[in-house]
Amino acid sequence: MWTLDLCEFVLPGLKGLFYSPQVEMACSVVHAVLKKVAVVVRRTSKGTRDKEKEQKIKVCTSELKDIKDMTSDVIHAVKAGKKNNTEDPVSMKLVLKELQLALGTFLSNEEFLTTLLSTGLPDTDLPKRTYLITVVKTDNGEEIYNERFRNIPNGEHAEERMLNDEDFLHAVDDHHNVKIILTSNYSPCSKCARKLISFYKKRERKIRKFIIQFPFLFKIQEEENRSGLRRLNEVGVTLRAMNADSWLKVGIDFMDVEDKERITERDKKNSL
Numbered sequence: 438m439w440t441l442d443l444c445e446f447v448l449p450g451l452k453g454l455f456y457s458p459q460v461e462m463a464c465s466v467v468h469a470v471l472k473k474v475a476v477v478v479r480r481t482s483k484g485t486r487d488k489e490k491e492q493k494i495k496v497c498t499s500e501l502k503d504i505k506d507m508t509s510d511v512i513h514a515v516k517a518g519k520k521n522n523t524e525d526p527v528s529m530k531l532v533l534k535e536l537q538l539a540l541g542t543f544l545s546n547e548e549f550l551t552t553l554l555s556t557g558l559p560d561t562d563l564p565k566r567t568y569l570i571t572v573v574k575t576d577n578g579e580e581i582y583n584e585r586f587r588n589i590p591n592g593e594h595a596e597e598r599m600l601n602d603e604d605f606l607h608a609v610d611d612h613h614n615v616k617i618i619l620t621s622n623y624s625p626c627s628k629c630a631r632k633l634i635s636f637y638k639k640r641e642r643k644i645r646k647f648i649i650q651f652p653f654l655f656k657i658q659e660e661e662n663r664s665g666l667r668r669l670n671e672v673g674v675t676l677r678a679m680n681a682d683s684w685l686k687v688g689i690d691f692m693d694v695e696d697k698e699r700i701t702e703r704d705k706k707n708s709l
């Protein structure tokens with residue numbers, strides 16, 4: 438079981454790995470550990486008022502920022518050809534890219550939630566980023582997967598990245614009667630709707646409930662996006678607008694939010 442104390446203990450040691458000649462292996466280890474750490478920090482920071490815990494989270498966050506800087510240095514060195522002591526530089530670059538994305542996702546939790554809250558508010562620009570929180574729960578309500586994704590600009594959509602995530606597929610395939618909850622700042626586009634339907638149809642018997650919730654409908658004036666949502670609904674996926682309760686479940690206490698009225702207004706409009 439990963440705890441905050443364990444994170445505080447392990448993180449400083451990760452930095453040493455970057456000095457190892459096995460950059461690729463080092464990155465894989467860092468990546469694997471960070472996935473665990475991210476879950477612990479998210480779980481702990483939810484509504485914590487505990488001074489000691491807050492301090493530990495601060496220490497962990499500062500360690501993560503150091504690791505992020507070191508990753509950037511390694512990426513530069515690899516690009517400049519100064520650190521190329523691996524059999525397969527291409528796969529190493531992929532590991533580094535993945536690592537940087539994982540760190541970026543983790544460190545920008547604040548940005549993530551702010552974007553979710555503000556997408557589609559009147560008089561605000563629509564964000565170019567799609568953010569996605571994926572939670573998988575077992576039959577007895579135990580959370581077995583909790584991960585965040587964002588789209589790669591001009592590349593994979595957040596939903597596609599989730600569908601390619603091995604840990605996500607394992608969480609669903611290795612259990613029975615799971616409940617999947619996706620929270621995103623946009624409803625799925627037509628292409629992602631197709632992919633989500635094909636994922637769901639293959640596992641219909643394993644999935645007890647599949648919910649997709651969002652504060653804003655993505656380009657709903659386009660017919661193909663509308664029909665994508667209709668088909669999701671037809672195969673049995675629950676689509677719904679965000680509300681105070683669903684915000685709380687992703688870690689936002691609605692009572693503390695500044696723009697509360699405008700957000701409630703928008704969420705209400707979307708639920709119609």
Ligand SMILES: [Zn+2]
Pocket residue numbers: 594595596625626627628629630
């Ligand atoms: Zn999409």
